[in-house]
Amino acid sequence: MRGDRIGVVFQDASAALNPALAVGLQVAEPLMVHRRLSRGAALERAIELLGEVGVRQPAEVARRYPHQLSGGMKQRALIAMALSCEPDLLLLDEPTTALDVTIEAQILDLLEALRSRRGLSMLFVSHNLGIVERICDDLAVLYAGRIVEQGPTEAVFSQPRHPYTKGLLAALPRVDRDRITRLAPIPGGLPDLTQPQEGCGFRPRCPFSVAACALPQALVSGGDSVLVRCHRSAELSGEAWPAERQPAASRRREPGVRIIEGDRLAKGFRLGGLLRRIRFERGLPRLGPAPEIRAVDDVSVRINRGEILGIVGESGSGKSTLARLMLRLLDADAGTLRYKSMPVPQRPGREFRRRAQIVFQNPESSLNPRKRVGQILARPLSLFSGANQGDLERRIVRLLTLVRLSASYSDRYPHQLSGGEKQRVSIARAMASEPEVLVCDEPVSALDVSVQAAILNLFADLRDRLGVAYLFISHDISVIAHLADRVLVMYGGAVVEEGTLDEVLHPPYHPYTEALLSAVPLVGARERASQRIRLPAEATEPSKGCRFAPRCPRRIGGLCDEVAPPVREPAPDHRIACHIPIADLARIEPVLVRRQS
Amino acid sequence: MTAYTLQRLLYVVVVVWIMSVLIFGITQLLPGNVAYAILGQYATNEQIAELERLLGLNDPWYVQYWRWFLGMLHGDFGQSIVMQRPVGPLIFEAFGRSAILAAIAISLVAAIGTWLGVHSATHRGKLSDRVLTLAQYFFIAVPEFFWAILAIILFAVWLGWLPATGYTPIGQSGVGRWVAHLILPVATLVCGLIAHVSRLTRSSMLETLRSAYILTARAKGLPHRLILRRHALPNALLPTITVLAVDVGILIGGVVVVETVFAYPGLGRLLIYAIEHRDIPLLQAGMMLVTTVYALANLGADLLYAAVNPRIRYGRSAG
Amino acid sequence: ESVMRIAVGTSLSTLDPARASTGEEYIYDNLLFNGLTRMRADLSIEPELAEKWEYTPDLKSWTFHLRHGVKFHNGREMTADDVIATFQRILDPATASPPRSNYDMIDKMTAVDPYTVRFDLKYSYGGFADIMSDRQVKIVPRDLVGQLPTHPVGTGPFMFKSYTPGDRLVLVRNPDYWEKGQPKLDGVEERIIPEMSARIAALQAGDIDVIWDLPPEQVKTLAQNPNLRVESVPTPSWDAAIMNDAIPPFNDVRVRRAFHLAVDKRDVVESVLFGQGAPTLSPIPPTHPFFNKDIPFGKADPAAARKLLAEAGHPDGIKVALVVPGGRPVRERLGVALQQLARPAGFDIEIKTVPFSQYSAEVSGKAPFYIDGYFARPTIDTALYAFYHTDGSWNIRLWHFSDKRVDEVLDKARLTGDPAEQKPLYLAFQKYIDEDDPSFIAYAVNFICAYRKNVRGVETHPMRWFDLRMAEMTP
Amino acid sequence: MAEVPDSVGSMPGTAPRLARLPAGMGLGGTVVAVFVLLALAGPWIAPFPFDQFDMHARFAPPGGAHWFGTDEFGRDVLSRVLAGAPYSLMMGFGATAISLVLGVPLGLAAAYYRGIMGELVMRAVDVMISIPPILLGLLILAVTEPSLWKTIVAVGIVYIPIMTRITRSVALGLLAEEFVEAARARGESAGYILFREILPNAWPPIIVETSLRVTFAILLGSALSFLGLGAQPPLSEWGLMIAGSRPFIDQAPWIGLAPGLALCVLLIAINLLGEGLREFLDPRFVERG
Ligand SMILES: Nc1ncnc2c1ncn2[C@@H]1O[C@H](COP(=O)(O)OP(=O)(O)OP(=O)(O)O)[C@@H](O)[C@H]1O
Numbered sequence A: 001m002r003g004d005r006i007g008v009v010f011q012d013a014s015a016a017l018n019p020a021l022a023v024g025l026q027v028a029e030p031l032m033v034h035r036r037l038s039r040g041a042a043l044e045r046a047i048e049l050l051g052e053v054g055v056r057q058p059a060e061v062a063r064r065y066p067h068q069l070s071g072g073m074k075q076r077a078l079i080a081m082a083l084s085c086e087p088d089l090l091l092l093d094e095p096t097t098a099l100d101v102t103i104e105a106q107i108l109d110l111l112e113a114l115r116s117r118r119g120l121s122m123l124f125v126s127h128n129l130g131i132v133e134r135i136c137d138d139l140a141v142l143y144a145g146r147i148v149e150q151g152p153t154e155a156v157f158s159q160p161r162h163p164y165t166k167g168l169l170a171a172l173p174r175v176d177r178d179r180i181t182r183l184a185p186i187p188g189g190l191p192d193l194t195q196p197q198e199g200c201g202f203r204p205r206c207p208f209s210v211a212a213c214a215l216p217q218a219l220v221s222g223g224d225s226v227l228v229r230c231h232r233s234a235e236l237s238g239e240a241w242p243a244e245r246q247p248a249a250s251r252r253r254e255p256g257v258r259i260i261e262g263d264r265l266a267k268g269f270r271l272g273g274l275l276r277r278i279r280f281e282r283g284l285p286r287l288g289p290a291p292e293i294r295a296v297d298d299v300s301v302r303i304n305r306g307e308i309l310g311i312v313g314e315s316g317s318g319k320s321t322l323a324r325l326m327l328r329l330l331d332a333d334a335g336t337l338r339y340k341s342m343p344v345p346q347r348p349g350r351e352f353r354r355r356a357q358i359v360f361q362n363p364e365s366s367l368n369p370r371k372r373v374g375q376i377l378a379r380p381l382s383l384f385s386g387a388n389q390g391d392l393e394r395r396i397v398r399l400l401t402l403v404r405l406s407a408s409y410s411d412r413y414p415h416q417l418s419g420g421e422k423q424r425v426s427i428a429r430a431m432a433s434e435p436e437v438l439v440c441d442e443p444v445s446a447l448d449v450s451v452q453a454a455i456l457n458l459f460a461d462l463r464d465r466l467g468v469a470y471l472f473i474s475h476d477i478s479v480i481a482h483l484a485d486r487v488l489v490m491y492g493g494a495v496v497e498e499g500t501l502d503e504v505l506h507p508p509y510h511p512y513t514e515a516l517l518s519a520v521p522l523v524g525a526r527e528r529a530s531q532r533i534r535l536p537a538e539a540t541e542p543s544k545g546c547r548f549a550p551r552c553p554r555r556i557g558g559l560c561d562e563v564a565p566p567v568r569e570p571a572p573d574h575r576i577a578c579h580i581p582i583a584d585l586a587r588i589e590p591v592l593v594r595r596q597s
Numbered sequence B: 001m002t003a004y005t006l007q008r009l010l011y012v013v014v015v016v017w018i019m020s021v022l023i024f025g026i027t028q029l030l031p032g033n034v035a036y037a038i039l040g041q042y043a044t045n046e047q048i049a050e051l052e053r054l055l056g057l058n059d060p061w062y063v064q065y066w067r068w069f070l071g072m073l074h075g076d077f078g079q080s081i082v083m084q085r086p087v088g089p090l091i092f093e094a095f096g097r098s099a100i101l102a103a104i105a106i107s108l109v110a111a112i113g114t115w116l117g118v119h120s121a122t123h124r125g126k127l128s129d130r131v132l133t134l135a136q137y138f139f140i141a142v143p144e145f146f147w148a149i150l151a152i153i154l155f156a157v158w159l160g161w162l163p164a165t166g167y168t169p170i171g172q173s174g175v176g177r178w179v180a181h182l183i184l185p186v187a188t189l190v191c192g193l194i195a196h197v198s199r200l201t202r203s204s205m206l207e208t209l210r211s212a213y214i215l216t217a218r219a220k221g222l223p224h225r226l227i228l229r230r231h232a233l234p235n236a237l238l239p240t241i242t243v244l245a246v247d248v249g250i251l252i253g254g255v256v257v258v259e260t261v262f263a264y265p266g267l268g269r270l271l272i273y274a275i276e277h278r279d280i281p282l283l284q285a286g287m288m289l290v291t292t293v294y295a296l297a298n299l300g301a302d303l304l305y306a307a308v309n310p311r312i313r314y315g316r317s318a319g
Numbered sequence C: 001e002s003v004m005r006i007a008v009g010t011s012l013s014t015l016d017p018a019r020a021s022t023g024e025e026y027i028y029d030n031l032l033f034n035g036l037t038r039m040r041a042d043l044s045i046e047p048e049l050a051e052k053w054e055y056t057p058d059l060k061s062w063t064f065h066l067r068h069g070v071k072f073h074n075g076r077e078m079t080a081d082d083v084i085a086t087f088q089r090i091l092d093p094a095t096a097s098p099p100r101s102n103y104d105m106i107d108k109m110t111a112v113d114p115y116t117v118r119f120d121l122k123y124s125y126g127g128f129a130d131i132m133s134d135r136q137v138k139i140v141p142r143d144l145v146g147q148l149p150t151h152p153v154g155t156g157p158f159m160f161k162s163y164t165p166g167d168r169l170v171l172v173r174n175p176d177y178w179e180k181g182q183p184k185l186d187g188v189e190e191r192i193i194p195e196m197s198a199r200i201a202a203l204q205a206g207d208i209d210v211i212w213d214l215p216p217e218q219v220k221t222l223a224q225n226p227n228l229r230v231e232s233v234p235t236p237s238w239d240a241a242i243m244n245d246a247i248p249p250f251n252d253v254r255v256r257r258a259f260h261l262a263v264d265k266r267d268v269v270e271s272v273l274f275g276q277g278a279p280t281l282s283p284i285p286p287t288h289p290f291f292n293k294d295i296p297f298g299k300a301d302p303a304a305a306r307k308l309l310a311e312a313g314h315p316d317g318i319k320v321a322l323v324v325p326g327g328r329p330v331r332e333r334l335g336v337a338l339q340q341l342a343r344p345a346g347f348d349i350e351i352k353t354v355p356f357s358q359y360s361a362e363v364s365g366k367a368p369f370y371i372d373g374y375f376a377r378p379t380i381d382t383a384l385y386a387f388y389h390t391d392g393s394w395n396i397r398l399w400h401f402s403d404k405r406v407d408e409v410l411d412k413a414r415l416t417g418d419p420a421e422q423k424p425l426y427l428a429f430q431k432y433i434d435e436d437d438p439s440f441i442a443y444a445v446n447f448i449c450a451y452r453k454n455v456r457g458v459e460t461h462p463m464r465w466f467d468l469r470m471a472e473m474t475p
Numbered sequence D: 001m002a003e004v005p006d007s008v009g010s011m012p013g014t015a016p017r018l019a020r021l022p023a024g025m026g027l028g029g030t031v032v033a034v035f036v037l038l039a040l041a042g043p044w045i046a047p048f049p050f051d052q053f054d055m056h057a058r059f060a061p062p063g064g065a066h067w068f069g070t071d072e073f074g075r076d077v078l079s080r081v082l083a084g085a086p087y088s089l090m091m092g093f094g095a096t097a098i099s100l101v102l103g104v105p106l107g108l109a110a111a112y113y114r115g116i117m118g119e120l121v122m123r124a125v126d127v128m129i130s131i132p133p134i135l136l137g138l139l140i141l142a143v144t145e146p147s148l149w150k151t152i153v154a155v156g157i158v159y160i161p162i163m164t165r166i167t168r169s170v171a172l173g174l175l176a177e178e179f180v181e182a183a184r185a186r187g188e189s190a191g192y193i194l195f196r197e198i199l200p201n202a203w204p205p206i207i208v209e210t211s212l213r214v215t216f217a218i219l220l221g222s223a224l225s226f227l228g229l230g231a232q233p234p235l236s237e238w239g240l241m242i243a244g245s246r247p248f249i250d251q252a253p254w255i256g257l258a259p260g261l262a263l264c265v266l267l268i269a270i271n272l273l274g275e276g277l278r279e280f281l282d283p284r285f286v287e288r289g
């Protein structure tokens, strides 16, 4: 039955494909085993299948090896493999988590098409509520190994019945709603699954819990064909998840005080060493030019005190490189960096190192696993302010309090912390030197929604209370929309659009911004489907003109390929680099439909 | 692939060249005066000085290096100081015999070692795995000279099945005797190596079996044997290939003990002779040969690696 | 095909007899070449390439008459010119022939006719015909000297076929050998088997026929094997703990005497040689008629030794380093045994092993205290003069000993060829040596070979080579 | 070494690590510990001085006063094996320590300075690795007269390149981690980053390699002794004892068998310990179904 009637698509396509075998063979294998096709016939069918899942030049791709395919192609190949024996059921375990938003959107389209064309059933596992809302008919919410709520997606989303579901939705930053200042995180963490659980597993974290929650809970009907595992679901039906009690600090804004400024920064990466540059022409070795990637090309960044500058862009667009350039963690090829109007030298001094800090994406790798939290925090403290022992301990506690961790965490090792806690520690570490600029490189993308909410709140607090300025990188538009004052949209190492949050989220915008916004699966944006914009797979030939031209759905002709686009300013400090006149861009229908919450 | 091969080949050339500098340097460090070694303990100082001048030993080291290096390029490896015969034939004959031993041994190690490793991995925790593990530890732990002597006493003296020592060329007294002479040295050599390789294969196989693509292959409903053969093995063998390449180098020049006990006239013993007798030209040429073979074995491993693992052709840096 | 396979331990470094310096090379020399004279197993001299010889009464001019019709392996006849060329090579320092100094006395060589050579000596020398039998002075073809290292040609009973260093040296029967009907074997192989246990195994398994130089510890076990024959013969070869008499601590004769008192040489022979040898005073072996039987070997007397040491200024004993040749088990054992046996007398000996191959370059004549040994030499004079005469070539390297009385008797003894006259002189020599103890000559060691039973017609030769002209292998 | 967290229960995925200590590791560790103890206590518990001759009891078979028999000089084999233990242990651990002390910093530096300097180091390492260990050892020993400590140093030097290579590959991975970048954002020096941030994390694979190296070092050391370049008599280093016992393998096999067995047991124990350590320290070996 396995592989025959049921197809499986795993989370990480690059790990799920065998690196040593050609893709075509891997797709063909189930056919050879279950359908007893000959190798040739199976390969032919595999090519058809690859075509069917939207792979261009399937015959060519079938001969390639996994490492030669992009993430989206790999995921398609994996789906083709799962489909090969025409199964009745497709199991999908986070099939898009490892992918970029634009690629993710393509895969979701494909799955939808397959469903309607083949009448497939799918079991779709995901933690991305936007995707779930978009693609699923029915939904089951799991908590600590048990289904806590189950029913039609619409019904669950419009009226969550289980407290956990309520919490999840409340913690979600949403573009489609008016900006709320604070998100509502779910406190605490998963229970210890090694202990048998009697009653409701969510009890310790539930704001509505009562004594009876400790009794075993049954899955009961909650109306609208929704099943819910909560004895209080009925009485709580009107009850919303409580907002954080702590009031948002009043925001300190000092507009116009520029804290850090990068001017026309550029960075290219040479690929490979000397040996890799050797090419053979008619058997003779030649030293070719080093192939170079222009990771950041002529980008200017200005951040004011107390301002959050958001940077969005697809994977590989140069966001991280820009972040490192802003901190002089990489040497720029060109451009200048000024901190408080003073140029920052190649080897920055203590003051810059102290006042400009960074928080990374991955909480697992950003803390040294061999050091206790206390040690991790003590280092910047003693390095920059030479605090004595007693002083040090006090200040560590203060830092921990700042990120809402208790003093006892000081003795823990990173592996004893949850992802959110780790991320808080690395924020505390960055805060230890009292920075004025904090660069955050995807600081929340590895976290689940409730932890993410807590961290986002923390960032907002720090900004408001201490006037910290942020360079905030994320590929999640909702997060940016929640937090940022201004947004920079990057494509292919360059800025295609820049402006305030509202300006960027609404027309006129750059066609790439439009595509990005329309690709983001957003909770409560189901009806958007009709206008979804899909970008073709990455271009092979770089364009001499606009970088985005080869993939641009609104390309206006040869001009785009030949001439670098002009930078237009529809409003002061709102810049769009595009050949299309602003007036035309302004006429584009907005992709985000705001609902009143 | 051709470009990749040529690149790697170029790399080998560079490495071999660096080796030549290093080897020349190392051998220059050896104490003992070459002229003294030639003339013996009765030579007068004048004679030694005269010979040093004739041999060009007073030239700066880079001149000497260059002379030596050019000579090697022309196939002239110099004259053995002690044996007073050309180094070239000496080295290459010994190398030929070592190569036979190494080729047989490495084939056996590759075949048996990987087979046992895969077996252990797929039978993890079962009796056969435990027995194999114990045997592997044992064979890694017992020094080979111990085996060698034991094997001679058992098979040559008590049982009389095999010749105790020595070597016969294949043409001279037939294939049978040629094989008979090789059995004991090969057996002694491969015991430890097989144990090592099979442990390595076992652990990399276990790791591969845990990977996501094996899970995918299972989900596809492929039969167990096919999963092992087509999906797991090629990936699991990658670390093994690297280790086998190192073993080739060791087998060519580093099996001194086995060569000594079995009186097998291989390169290792010749090199020991050269070290002991301070026969610098012999030593230099021999070490060049050994390191070149090692570099080539590594090249072979790299190419095999690339053939098995298409990532390598693009993904890996020169280190 | 009767081919005798002789197992030896190390590769031959040179095929040039003039440069030979190891037992493995001597075996080969004696099979491929001839000397003017030949030494028999009883150490007496008989004619070889020289049919007969005569000397002037002053022992200064020696004339050798060569055998007619002796051909080199390439067919050319050996003549007086070859003999002269051979000795010119030996005397040329560039040849680096080890015994060159033994032939220093040659003043002039003349080819009287193609079959007669006359040697004129610088001083009288009675043992000149004897030293013509030595291992390096083999007659080589004057025109083919250049190919000696790779394809040697001689006049001997066997001819060179091939040599693979590390493996074997193959010799084949010389069909035109000048001693008619000899040799009987079709060939001889020297098999190089470095590992002694492998050599023994190979002999037991019948892969080889002879083990040359069997270690003494093996005699007992191998002698019990019905297929084998073990022969152990006394030889004039000796091992010693060599002391440098010129530098501390052994420049003090009391320290040297203390060491002799501390160690009972009979214990040394037993522990080191398993009885396969005999204590001796000097390089004159106990089996030799000149050996001085009147000088007793005393029991170890640690108390007396301590007292002497204290007198010499070492009341708390003395700490010395003893260098021992690595890879020579017997001599290594000698080092360990001396270390242990001399300890009660206050000698704290630290052993340092140096590979034997590095010995001549790094130890011999350099270390103040080390184990070494010397092969038998063709005459008592060559065995003693170089070692004990004040100007002796070995003396000035090894122990820097000088005693007028000794010089006198040694000089006197070489002026006569008559044993009757020599004997009292050498007996006196041993007496003087015993008083001065220039060095610790531990023992004269037996030479032991093991043969498979079917090997016939070989005498185990005290000079550690083989005379295989009459050897046969019965099936 | 891995600290065992004090309060681990609450965190999923950090189940007490001690609980899954591989069984072999305990056994291996115990045996190694026993050997170390015996090596330390040797002089007190040995029934005879290790170098004492007894010409009347040569080649005495095991039993009676001499549990493991006597050798060619009538020396007590048990006492000699005991006296030899420190040398074999020193050979294994001393040589490995040398290769650690020199190889690890070199590997760290080669990973950090990836330019021409790192490249040079790694090419030199390639060359060194391409010389068979025993040849390299002999070559190093040929420069001086042999003694035990020189052999230890030589074996240590032989294994430096391997340590360098392993450290470098581990460090290369770690240098890409974000906590390193965080350190650079603080303006930390190369020394601090390498020794305070990288090294503590690089230990597990290095420790695992170290345990393997100990085995190979002891074997190489005994092979060098076999070739006459190791410990000096009358020391009873096991390799030397085995080598010296060869002539008597017929008449008195126990002379070689006793140190041979001791060596074998020690090496198996070290291997068990090493492989156990690997499973214990290497997160990839955590069971996942
Ligand atoms: N050290 C490097 N060497 C070579 N190329 C690099 C290096 N760092 C980044 N690049 C390349 O530069 C480009 C921009 O990379 P960068 O990491 O800045 O992208 P990003 O926008 O942060 O992507 P992501 O969202 O995946 O983090 C990519 O094509 C990347 O492959």
Ligand SMILES: Nc1ncnc2c1ncn2[C@@H]1O[C@H](COP(=O)(O)OP(=O)(O)OP(=O)(O)O)[C@@H](O)[C@H]1O
Binding pocket: A127, A193, D012, D013, D287, D288, D289
């Ligand atoms: N093989 C295993 N051995 C031990 N524990 C496991 C194993 N697989 C999963 N778990 C544990 O079971 C729990 C549920 O795991 P599961 O992988 O189903 O989570 P998930 O909901 O898919 O999470 P994610 O969103 O991170 O993929 C986790 O606590 C996990 O640590």
Ligand SMILES: [Mg+2]
Binding pocket: A093, A094
């Ligand atoms: Mg999962």
Ligand SMILES: [Mg+2]
Binding pocket: A319, A320, A321, A441
């Ligand atoms: Mg990034």
